[in-house]
Amino acid sequence: MAVDMNMPILIIDDYKTMLRIIRNLLKQLGFDNVDEATDGSAALAKMRTRQYGLVISDWNMEPMTGYQLLQEVRADEALKATPFIMITAESKTDNVIAAKKAGVNNYIVKPFNAATLKTKMAAVLGDF
Amino acid sequence: MSSDTEVVSLRNEIASLHKDCRDLVQFIVNARSEISQIKPTDLKKDKLPRAGKELDAIVQATELATNSIMEATERIMEAKVTEPDVVNDACMEIFEACSFQDITGQRISKVVSTLEYIEDHLDKLSSAWGHEENAEGAPTPEPEGETALLNGPALAGEGVDQDYVDSMFDEAPAEEASSDDKKKEKKAEKSASEDLPSGESINQDDIDALFN
Numbered sequence: 001m002a003v004d005m006n007m008p009i010l011i012i013d014d015y016k017t018m019l020r021i022i023r024n025l026l027k028q029l030g031f032d033n034v035d036e037a038t039d040g041s042a043a044l045a046k047m048r049t050r051q052y053g054l055v056i057s058d059w060n061m062e063p064m065t066g067y068q069l070l071q072e073v074r075a076d077e078a079l080k081a082t083p084f085i086m087i088t089a090e091s092k093t094d095n096v097i098a099a100k101k102a103g104v105n106n107y108i109v110k111p112f113n114a115a116t117l118k119t120k121m122a123a124v125l126g127d128f
Numbered sequence: 129m130s131s132d133t134e135v136v137s138l139r140n141e142i143a144s145l146h147k148d149c150r151d152l153v154q155f156i157v158n159a160r161s162e163i164s165q166i167k168p169t170d171l172k173k174d175k176l177p178r179a180g181k182e183l184d185a186i187v188q189a190t191e192l193a194t195n196s197i198m199e200a201t202e203r204i205m206e207a208k209v210t211e212p213d214v215v216n217d218a219c220m221e222i223f224e225a226c227s228f229q230d231i232t233g234q235r236i237s238k239v240v241s242t243l244e245y246i247e248d249h250l251d252k253l254s255s256a257w258g259h260e261e262n263a264e265g266a267p268t269p270e271p272e273g274e275t276a277l278l279n280g281p282a283l284a285g286e287g288v289d290q291d292y293v294d295s296m297f298d299e300a301p302a303e304e305a306s307s308d309d310k311k312k313e314k315k316a317e318k319s320a321s322e323d324l325p326s327g328e329s330i331n332q333d334d335i336d337a338l339f340n
Contacts, residue, residue, distance in 0.1 A: 013230075015229070015233060017194050017226065017227075017229045018227060018229075018230040021198070021224075021226055021227050024198070024201075024202070024205075024223050025223055028216065028219075060234070089230070089234055091331070092329055093330050093334075096338055100338060106339055107335050107339070108332070108335075109331070109332050109335060110227060110230060110231055111228065111230075111231055112227070112332070113220075113224045114220045114223075114224060116332065123339070
């Protein structure tokens, strides 16, 4: 099935610079419908008011981390099917394994480039 | 063994023990002296907080610079150009490179946490050795000559800005400067004299292997 290029995407990072970078990279990849949040709890609140086609989240945020957000999403019947990609500087094996066990669809290590983002999105959503 | 021999042996042991105790006392005296040279109060009150502020300032400065770069890049992307693909690719590379700000910010935050840890433990060490707040050893000598002028960039609220420097050149000669100007100069001089003193990481390919 073709990827809906107008689907809403939620990006979450406590660094505004990073939100801006991801938003621009997504725009370059053809995705313009992007919402932002600066931590897991704000993201969760947004997810309960709007259905997103993809969530791209940082890990290390306060008060709710990206990992906690992922657990909340996967435990919520209405949200559990949402594709979830983690983009983080946490690059230890234990982190990746924990995220995978919690149900993350893919994992990108910072710093990353547009090609990596596109490849991982295609792996999760299908080619676009 | 005769009793005389036993007594001599015992005396030798006591003498050795006595020497060990004196050495231990001397060691403690030396250690205490060395610890007092660390000047924990000086580090805790001045140098470590200053180092933390410098690191915070680095994060803010890189964030400002990164945002300026990105704003300019966004304007370029919106502009009409003859080779849009070339421009877009170059702009993408600029955005990718700008993610350094996030990474450096996180690394610096870890260093700030380490400084706070050292500060906390110096405080405990200071208390354990009975140091009082103002009972420092010899005061740190004030830097002199050019050394006193070499302190790197000032933090926000310190030093003077370019407008003020310009005004110093536009207005009357230094010796005729107003008392308000002199106060500002002293503030600038004061600020200029403050001394500054589980698991393995894996790469993207390894992570990809976990998802394939």
